[in-house]
Amino acid sequence: MRWKKRALALMLVLACLLPRRESVPAGGRATVEIGETPPTVAITFDDGPKASTTARLLDELALREVPATFFLVGREIADNEELVRRMAREGHQIGVHSYAHIRLTGLSRSDFDADVGRERAQLSSLLGEGEFWLRPPYGWADSTVQARAGAPIVMWSVDTEDWKYRDAGHIAGAVLGQVQDGDIILFHDIYDSSVDGAIQVVDALLARGYCFATVEQLLALKGIRAENGTVYRSARPEGIFKTWDFQ
Numbered sequence: 001m002r003w004k005k006r007a008l009a010l011m012l013v014l015a016c017l018l019p020r021r022e023s024v025p026a027g028g029r030a031t032v033e034i035g036e037t038p039p040t041v042a043i044t045f046d047d048g049p050k051a052s053t054t055a056r057l058l059d060e061l062a063l064r065e066v067p068a069t070f071f072l073v074g075r076e077i078a079d080n081e082e083l084v085r086r087m088a089r090e091g092h093q094i095g096v097h098s099y100a101h102i103r104l105t106g107l108s109r110s111d112f113d114a115d116v117g118r119e120r121a122q123l124s125s126l127l128g129e130g131e132f133w134l135r136p137p138y139g140w141a142d143s144t145v146q147a148r149a150g151a152p153i154v155m156w157s158v159d160t161e162d163w164k165y166r167d168a169g170h171i172a173g174a175v176l177g178q179v180q181d182g183d184i185i186l187f188h189d190i191y192d193s194s195v196d197g198a199i200q201v202v203d204a205l206l207a208r209g210y211c212f213a214t215v216e217q218l219l220a221l222k223g224i225r226a227e228n229g230t231v232y233r234s235a236r237p238e239g240i241f242k243t244w245d246f247q
């Protein structure tokens, strides 16, 4: 029984249309069994918060009860504190994308701490103590960034290149043509076309039977123990990097 309860608890954090098999014994109550874990992905958004686009994205995600992960730029937080509180309240994961959207490779220890530490302090004072996982700008990291990260490092396995195309249909098509179970999908919530594209992706994948989770939930669901400094491109074995050198 114990594993069943645990599976049920994990399922309940996911947003999706769960596959169910109902059986109704004669004269008895219907029981619902939950089948195999459906394919699950994490949608992630960098470079916000931005008042207009991020608020609209949160509205659309709330309508669908879909959780996401936001890697925030610290200097954008001060003018959007209520939006950040709302993200946390509505079950989204919040992470660090550097205070000033700078390259984290090649920094001195004090410059690294002045940037990443400054954003962590901002988030802690706004939301309370938390882990605040790291996504380095441009995906640039090396062994030094890994050693200093103080949290798991999240990259991506599906790149929408939404900053380049600015076209919702193109963005959605790029994801839907290649998405797989365990993917981490990269968007930027500072463009209207990215919000529209992301919502098209969510609706299409819900219709295909996919579930959505935050990155932290996705790794846990797949039995992966997240470790500080390890790079996660996806929640599949080939997406985990103890060493990473891309800059």
Ligand SMILES: [Zn+2]
Binding pocket: 046, 047, 097, 101, 137, 138
């Ligand atoms: Zn960025």
